[in-house]
Amino acid sequence: MVPMKSERSQLKRAVRQLRRIRSFYAAATVLWAGSAALTSWQAAGSRQLTVCVALLAVFAALFVMASVALRRLGVTATAGRVQSRATTSTVPNAGGRAAA
Numbered sequence: 001m002v003p004m005k006s007e008r009s010q011l012k013r014a015v016r017q018l019r020r021i022r023s024f025y026a027a028a029t030v031l032w033a034g035s036a037a038l039t040s041w042q043a044a045g046s047r048q049l050t051v052c053v054a055l056l057a058v059f060a061a062l063f064v065m066a067s068v069a070l071r072r073l074g075v076t077a078t079a080g081r082v083q084s085r086a087t088t089s090t091v092p093n094a095g096g097r098a099a100a
Helices: 005-042 047-072 079-085
Strands: none
Touching: 005 047
């Protein structure tokens, strides 16, 4: 059964949002990993280190969940680009002969 047009547009929107938020979660994971490394070097065992590690774990889990959701939707990284290029050209064969 083919999804209706509105369902396809909702799916595309959801995929765009998931990709956008996944990149945000990846950036936050990198930021908190760096912060945790710096804090552990300066003040090992402190409350600040505990907070940094907790936030690192939260953003890493959110990143993994967003990645799993995208994988369940069956979306590849180049699906949107390949589909837009797969359309046929509207330029007719100017020479009148078969294309080589």
